Amino acid sequence: MENKLIKVNPDDNVLVALSDIFAGETVMFNSVEITAKTNVKAKHKMAETDFMPGDSIIMYGVLVGKAFLPILRGEVITTENVKHQSEEVHGKTGTLPWSPPNVDRWKDRTFMGYHRADGQVGTKNVWLFFPLVFCENKNIEKLKEIFENELLPKKEVSYKLFLRSLIEEKSVEEVAAKEPDPNLLDNIDVKFINHQGGCGGIRQDSELLAKLLAGYVNNPNVAGATVLSLGCQNLQIDIFKNALKEMSPNSQKEVLIYEQQQIGTTDKMFQMVIKDSFEAIKRANKIPRQPAPLSKLSIGLECGGSDGFSGISANPALGVVSDIFAALGGKTILAEFPELCGVEQELMNRCVDSEKADKFLGLMKAFEKSVVDAGSGFDMNPSPGNIKDGLITDAMKSAGAAKKGGTAPIVDVLDYGEYIAKPGLNLLNTPGNDAECTTGLVGAGATVVLFTTGLGNPMGNPIAPVVKIASNTAVVQKMSDIIDINAGTVITGEKTIQEVGEEIVEYIIDLASGNVETKADQLKQDVFIPWKRGVSL
Helix, strand or coil, rough: CCCEEEECCCCCCEEEECEECCCEEEECCCCEEEECCCCEEECCEEECCCCCCCEEEEEEEEEEEECCCCCCCEEECCCEEEEEECCCCCCCCCCCCCCCCCCCCCCCEEEEECCCCCEEEEECCEEEEEECHHHHHHHHHHHHHHHHHHHHHHHCCCCHHHHHHCCCCCCCHHHHHCCCCCCCCCCCEECCCCCCCCCCCCCCHCCCHHHHHHHHHHCCCCEEEEEECCHHHHHHCCHHHHHHHHHCCCCCEEEEEEHHHCCCCCHHHHHHHHHHHHHHHHHHCCCCCCEEEECCEEEEEEEEECCCCCCHHHHHHHHHHHHHHHHHCCCCEECCHHHCCCHHHHHHHHHHCCCHHHHHHHHHHHHHHHHHHHHHHHHHCCCHHHHHCCCCCCCHHHHHHHHHHHHCCCCECCCCCCCCCCEEEEECCCCCCHHHHHHHHHHHHCCCCEECCCCCCCCCCCCEEEEEEEHHHHHHHCCCCCCCCCCCCHHHHHHHHHHHHHHHHHHHHHHHCCCCCHHHHHHHCCCCCCCCCCCCC
């Protein structure tokens, strides 16, 4: 008989369906027969025992909900019969032991990265254009058109060449042959971001945006930047400069800043920007890749479009990766605070000291209060897609999401806009919103982002590669153009969580050395959306 059920933790009282189970079907679990009382779709949970209203639903060994209605053994767990509930938090009550993994096979390995003057090492070499205020967005877009059309034709999307070939009634090869020299700048990417901030909101929004933009400039994937300012906005040039200086007092990166109201006409500003930036980009293009230890990598950990398999395949595989890099002296960053609801106690006990634990709890409570004050709550975090594919409470989603952080001690807790400094596992306060989270991870210093997904997500980032790891094989087959690694092999039994984690480590080394390119980068999925400190889950 096919194995259709698994239990994630010995203490759990629900079982996960590995494939569809139909009402009346008898399945085996631990040599015991269970007859399904209802249909149970793959990824969803079946009651292992009878529940009465108020009984605890345990998964991953923690409380993830309370029975709202009577639930019979063999019945599916749904949003109708279970409501969100999480464990009470009592502050740091102890310190959890950690046995670092054996990392002998990686301790002497290197990657070919871009060394910066401050000691950081990047996985990319990017010249970044961005505005301090939304009023300059159109100018940034115009610069993007100019530089991408003339400077980096090798990055041109094939569809543009295809359309041009139709217009000119020529072959794609003939059109491509007319392009400028593709080797003009072969060692640098030129990227452009815009945003809707910098003015019009509260001053704290502009100050937070300044920190985020400073984090992007400070990220070792960035060689330098061109910054446009209007002049009268809330986010003044000095605010940005001070944020960058506080983050990196001895930065030697070229940062070119232009204020339109001081310069005068758009034409005059564009001539200055284009001339100066082109010369700076040519200098940055000469920065070579050189060997660096794996401890120089900073790995962001994220999930989006999660499903009922995410917490038992892709997320724990990232936990293996996080523990390996923590043992090697690298930095990893676990974010998405609304998706850590219910596992706060464990995370606090993993903090290296009470100060870090208290900061984490304080940030969590402040975040949750802001959501409640707006008439919502963390229990509203699971999306319709999450629920449809088996994640029916926020605590259930969170318990699986937290697996990305492995088991290593938490060395630091950062608020949004703060930059990582300590080797090991760091917590970063971000929403669960995929774009805002990725944007924040990179602003905190992540040079590679690992992004697990069960439903599929195409999103990338302008300056850091975003690796998509699928929780199930079906989404890989359906959306192969956006998935880099298949962790669905854990579900099918082809590979163990440890094996997939080690596979990801090897992929990161190749990626950081420039030997492979993520699907998101191939598709130019450059998403930059800052978090305004309003309500965002």
